[in-house]
Amino acid sequence: MRRETLLNLVIALALLAVPLAAQALDEPFAITLATKVAILALAGVGLNIALGLGGMVSLGHAAFFGIGGYMMAVLATPVQAYEPLMTWPIELAGTKSMPLIWLGAVVAGAVGALAIGALSLRTSGVYFIMITLAFGQMLYYFAISWPAYGGEDGIAIYVRNGFPGLNTLDPLHFFALAYAVLLAALWLAHRLGGSPFGLALAGARQAPARVAALGIRPYRLKLAAFVLSGAVTALAGALYADLNRFVSPSMLSWHTSGEIMVLVILGGVGRLFGPVAGAALFILLEHFLGGISEYWQLFLGLILLGIVLFARGGLIGTLAGREVPHD
Amino acid sequence: MTDPVLEVRNLHLSFGALKATDDVSLTLCPGEIHALIGPNGAGKSTLIGLIAGNLAPDAGQVLLNGRDVTAQDVAARAQAGLARSFQVSAVAPGLSVLQNVALAVQGARGGSFRLFRRALSDRALTGAAMTQIDRVGLTARRTVPAGDLAHGERRRLELAMALAQAPRAFVLDEPMAGMGPDGAREMTTLLDELRHEAPILLVEHDMDAVFRLADRISVLVSGRIIASGTVAQIRANPEVQTAYLGEERLE
Ligand SMILES: Nc1ncnc2c1ncn2[C@@H]1O[C@H](COP(=O)(O)OP(=O)(O)OP(=O)(O)O)[C@@H](O)[C@H]1O
Numbered sequence A: 001m002r003r004e005t006l007l008n009l010v011i012a013l014a015l016l017a018v019p020l021a022a023q024a025l026d027e028p029f030a031i032t033l034a035t036k037v038a039i040l041a042l043a044g045v046g047l048n049i050a051l052g053l054g055g056m057v058s059l060g061h062a063a064f065f066g067i068g069g070y071m072m073a074v075l076a077t078p079v080q081a082y083e084p085l086m087t088w089p090i091e092l093a094g095t096k097s098m099p100l101i102w103l104g105a106v107v108a109g110a111v112g113a114l115a116i117g118a119l120s121l122r123t124s125g126v127y128f129i130m131i132t133l134a135f136g137q138m139l140y141y142f143a144i145s146w147p148a149y150g151g152e153d154g155i156a157i158y159v160r161n162g163f164p165g166l167n168t169l170d171p172l173h174f175f176a177l178a179y180a181v182l183l184a185a186l187w188l189a190h191r192l193g194g195s196p197f198g199l200a201l202a203g204a205r206q207a208p209a210r211v212a213a214l215g216i217r218p219y220r221l222k223l224a225a226f227v228l229s230g231a232v233t234a235l236a237g238a239l240y241a242d243l244n245r246f247v248s249p250s251m252l253s254w255h256t257s258g259e260i261m262v263l264v265i266l267g268g269v270g271r272l273f274g275p276v277a278g279a280a281l282f283i284l285l286e287h288f289l290g291g292i293s294e295y296w297q298l299f300l301g302l303i304l305l306g307i308v309l310f311a312r313g314g315l316i317g318t319l320a321g322r323e324v325p326h327d
Numbered sequence B: 001m002t003d004p005v006l007e008v009r010n011l012h013l014s015f016g017a018l019k020a021t022d023d024v025s026l027t028l029c030p031g032e033i034h035a036l037i038g039p040n041g042a043g044k045s046t047l048i049g050l051i052a053g054n055l056a057p058d059a060g061q062v063l064l065n066g067r068d069v070t071a072q073d074v075a076a077r078a079q080a081g082l083a084r085s086f087q088v089s090a091v092a093p094g095l096s097v098l099q100n101v102a103l104a105v106q107g108a109r110g111g112s113f114r115l116f117r118r119a120l121s122d123r124a125l126t127g128a129a130m131t132q133i134d135r136v137g138l139t140a141r142r143t144v145p146a147g148d149l150a151h152g153e154r155r156r157l158e159l160a161m162a163l164a165q166a167p168r169a170f171v172l173d174e175p176m177a178g179m180g181p182d183g184a185r186e187m188t189t190l191l192d193e194l195r196h197e198a199p200i201l202l203v204e205h206d207m208d209a210v211f212r213l214a215d216r217i218s219v220l221v222s223g224r225i226i227a228s229g230t231v232a233q234i235r236a237n238p239e240v241q242t243a244y245l246g247e248e249r250l251e
């Protein structure tokens, strides 16, 4: 087995072991932390499809994270208010069913990413970073001025949404859901990486002039990757909103984009389990350093600086060595 | 005479005041190697850029298989059967030799939007790629990342990628640059075989190779073609000798 595969397996099992141990020790808060790791990792897996596979440095992924979160609120609040979702042109009820909410989030995230990507991908380099940031901020200000969903204050969803056969209010059940979704997304990212699509995308990232000379247009490839990326991150947003039972514009703010980006860099850009390792490290730092000092982000910044300067493959790169081409 | 596969008609391109391409016309016919020579900065790479579609001419046309492709982009011209190599190797450094060549096969055959199939378990894809890798002698290096290849190996990878496109015409920009005498000799033998697959427009500074391979030679100086003809004609042309070749290089 390749060293990285082994490492990935260890990380996956460790993330599973923590909440099981916490359950045995009756430490529900640790389960919640592990769930948060899984969900942020999922958001990072989404970003990594754009950033790692496609080389698109998006500083606007909070847009998709927030779209997923607000999609959850849009679908679930009518139910708690005993109102229909809409009455025109057809009468449609809201839903508290997670599978339907996830579907809504994925579709909304994909549509949002298609719109933002189609425009942003006409630029490149620093302009791409700025334009994705600008789109994210546009949605942020829109949410702030959207009174129906609490504006600046956001909106609470009092009862966690349901999943057939599970009690989602039980922290371990909810963790299991988030973990399963994360594994599914990792499988998707893995398959993408080794597919003809992933090959063309890697080529477009590393040698764009050559890929065009081979008859492949990078724009459409990148747009497709951006759409998939946005959809996965939106799914994470829906889960995150369910974890907190609360949605607010801060999900859409550029701080959120930055955090998702930071955790991918911490773990390793373009490495399959980079976002998982990064999210775990991020949450651990936030929890323990945050307990010691309210300036914990300063330490986070220093660690980030160290990784960018000395360990470009992030945690995964440091532990598993250089990336080897897919076989 | 058979119709040319590639034809360039009265191409013009200026970079500001510099006429990089000045009324250039040439043809590339089936089975031939047409060498394009000229001093540094003559406009050879610029002409290749115009042919491949990286640059848009101020005036003139590029025809592939008799069809005007002047308005088409790089990818469309590649799909129409044009394979080019770059003066400075442009391969994906993080992909293996096999992956780079598989990518070229994929470009020619389509299928870059298949999301879930495993690229390298596709026998048709890897089979076609391996055939070309064997031909250029990189079989033992197939799993090595292209970024780790030696210079000469990378030139050969470039060629394998062009071959894998199964093109109607090759446009090669200094395939032997920096290769060393042994590498250049191997490359010459390889190119000699290639002409039967598709004709080659060959930009090259290595005069030994050019004189051995070329059926026709065109000489580009300051963006203009100052002479065009067989090897013997070009060797004997006094204008060419003063403008470019220099007496001592012709013995
Ligand atoms: N994009 C550009 N903008 C401005 N000038 C350019 C550009 N590309 C090339 N040139 C100029 O056009 C001229 C022709 O350049 P080109 O690269 O085509 O020469 P070449 O014949 O390929 O030379 P070499 O043998 O050194 O590769 C040179 O004077 C070069 O400086």
Ligand SMILES: [Mg+2]
Binding pocket: B044, B045, B046, B087, B173
């Ligand atoms: Mg040149």
